[in-house]
Amino acid sequence: MLNWAIAFFIIAIIAAIFGFGGIAAGAAEIAKILFFVFLVLFLVSLITGLLRR
Numbered sequence: 001m002l003n004w005a006i007a008f009f010i011i012a013i014i015a016a017i018f019g020f021g022g023i024a025a026g027a028a029e030i031a032k033i034l035f036f037v038f039l040v041l042f043l044v045s046l047i048t049g050l051l052r053r
Contacts, residue, residue, distance in 0.1 A: 002034075008034065015027060
């Protein structure tokens with residue numbers, strides 16, 4: 001999931017360089033959403049791993 005967030009972030013940067021504002025904003029929003037989903041899933045798995053010990 002983090003790989004997808006990084007990929008969309010890179011797409012957003014490339015689109016911003018070439019002046020595609022709408023595409024860059026959309027890709028940046030997708031990257032943000034995927035990053036936060038990854039962060040939540042990581043924290044949940046960390047907590048469940050600590051509780052299982």
